[in-house]
Amino acid sequence: MDTRGRLPTCSVLGLPRVGIVKAVHHPKEIMNLCVVAVDLPTLASPPPLIHLIDPRPFPFITHTTQRHMEVLLLGSGGREHAIALKLAESSKVKHVHVAPGNGGTATSHSKVSNLAIDSVDLPKLLAFAQEHKVGLVVVGPEAPLVIGAVDTFAAAGFPCFGPTAAAAMLEASKAFSKDFMARHDISTAKYGNFTKYEDAVAFVEAADFGVVIKASGLAAGKGVLLPTTKEEALAGLKEVMLDKAFGDAGDEVVVEQFLEGEEVSVLAFCDGKTVVLMPGAQDHKRALDGDQGLNTGGMGAYAPAPILTPALRAKAQAILQKSVDGMAAEGTPYQGVLYGGFMVSKEGVPLVLEYNCRFGDPETQVLLPLLDSDLSDVFLACIEGKLTPEMVRWKAMSASTVVVAAKGYPEAYPKGMVIGGLDAVQASEDGKAGLVTVYHAGTQTDAQGQVLANGGRVLAVTGLGKDIPDSLAKAYAGVKLIQMDPCHYRNDIAQKALRGPSPLRIGVLGSTRGSDLQMVLDAMEADELIGARVVLVVSNKADAGILDRARRYGIPATRISAKGKTREVFDAEATQLLEDAGVELVLLIGYMRILSPAFCQRWKDRCMNVHPSLLPDFAGGMDLEVHAAVIAAGKTESGCTVHFVTEEVDGGPIVVQERTAVADGETPESLKAKVQPLEGMAFVKATQKFMAGEVGPMKKASS
Secondary structure, eight states, X not given: OEXXXXXXXXXXXXXXXXXXXXXXXXXXXXXXXXXXOOOSOOOOSSOOEEEEESSSOOGGGXXXXXXXXXXXXXXXXXXXXXXXXXXXTOTTEEEEEEEEOOHHHHHSOTTEEEOSSOTXXXXXXXXXXXXXXOSEEEEOSHHHHHTTHHHHHHHTTOOEESOOTTTTHHHHOHHHHHHHHHHTTOOBOOEEEESSXXXXXXXXXXXXXXXXXXXXXXXXXXXXXXXXXXXXXXXXXXXXXXXXXXXXXGSSEEEEEXXXXXXXXXXXXXXXXXXXXXXXXXXXXXXXXXXXXXXXXXXXXXXXXXXXXXXXXXXXXXXXXXXXXXXXXXXXXXXXXXXXXXXXXXXXXXXXXEEESSOOTTTHHHHGGGBOSOHHHHHHHHHHTOOOGGGOOBXXXXXXXXXXXXXXXXXXXXXXXXXXXXXXXXXSHHHHTTSEEEEESSEEEOTTSOEEEOSSEEEEEEEEESSHHHHHHHHHHHHHHOBOSSEEOOSOTTHHHHHXXXXXXXXXXXXXXXXXXXXXXXXXXXXXXXXXXXXXXEESOTTOHHHHHHHHTTOOEEEOOOTTOOHHHHHHHXXXXXXXXXXXXXXXXXXXXXXXXXXXXXXXXXXXXXXXXXXXXXXXXXXXXXXXXXXXXXXXXXXXXXXXXXXXXXXXOEEEEEEEEOOTTOOHHHHHHHHHHHHXXXXXXXXXXXXXXXXXXXXXXXX
């Protein structure tokens, strides 16, 4: 699409002559433009036309990119309340206008307010954006996406976060998405798409497997039937295709194989080519405890979900990347959030159940509280095609949310109940610390400022903690303070996570590139460290490569400045971060600091380091000097040693040693090249021994 606009002389680098300008990405500054012709007359009044060529026109045509911008957010649910509050944290966001919003977006933050325009009324929304010079538009729910909200705002020169209408077909049509998966060899269930009732009946009758029936169109998350017998399946087809239980959404149905396993939601930020995963989440669709009752939009969620092991995460990453690559290849680049609903089979194979083209609800209410980056920066990077894994950072915490619904939901339910206790949640110790937040979904305010229930799912109370049990306790404590009658909520959120074995939570301290960390992560992806997770990486150097390496895997990573601090103060800060993340084992990977006695004592038998020699020989040295000493001593064998850290440098109990021969004519550099790859392997073996209770505090407890 070509668009035309005018810029004053100073806006184009002060050049006296300017012609055609081509922009490949949405630039934040005019410096990103490329002037390809400069033979027009000298700029004067009026200035010459600036010609921009790109599939998406850019907002600086109508207004300059704002550092303190107005944001327009479309939607009215708990998802939108969570997005609004996260955007409001940014110093770059002046105000968030939520159209139409709810009782929470109207009252919970000074930088957030409601706009009385429906989220699908695109002409009015566009007029508002133009009048208020909005710097960013964010589309929350699926309905505006499907009717072309992103296309509309982009055509008018506004950066808009979300997929185009063509790309949103991945959610708008389940038939389209299943055929897309087939075209691109993406693992999913066996299926058939049908517009004729008789053909669907024949498919069900011939199937030698259990089936799921899905209305192909949008049905507000409720167009899925799970029959348990062939008779129920046939009755379901009649209900959807003939009786129109889901309206036009059931004009076409997908009948697919019923898959057994455990579900996990994997969401990713996408910029058309790059996919950056969020932590895995699990929600609870059934209305009642024990996964009983009717399907709902979701009664609670938690993240990170333990089921998404590093190995499964790598597979999910590959599937979502293949999905985005496929959309690009078909001429519909995907930008926004891509939500993959996965079923993990008993064999550990992730199969795609469905795509959603936006943040999930209630998954958003646990994922965004964990985000440690500026959400507006991430959104703009997706729009501009400049997303990198390093810019998406996560807190070393867990989050759980409990949905408080109106009694009777998802069937008939009352409205208008006054909701009390919201101030009590905010005033609680955890509320004041930002560890408990109430997100509004089906609420509104009355003339007296009271918050009233106005929907089925009314609130989502989210707790943040060092692990799932901690976050869950905070969420339920918040729920207990809510006063709404009649209401209903599930009492068993996250029980799957609590029933399973707790993963070993590993923290890493590093100062260099982190090559050994890569080997540990590779081992996790290969299921060689089942039940272990790296939950935090800490460095004393802002430019340490190990930080970027961690962020590429979605691992929280942070730097502590050592400036003006004693060793004891620095180590106390590191310990606090490790404890807050629930770390049980610390690995020192290229860590260029001597540890204080207090740190050694706190992490006794829980902190491992690697030394580039076969200890106790050549203790105390570093890097090439150790290898030179080995050669000078005439040793025929060298290697590395992983040992527990004590106050005596390189003097702690030995855990693992890996060996290599010292050849004739060996140099310190050549010996280092042989030993260094052994270090990561040694860390993996040492961690396996720790998990097995062969070393560390568990060994003492069992002796």
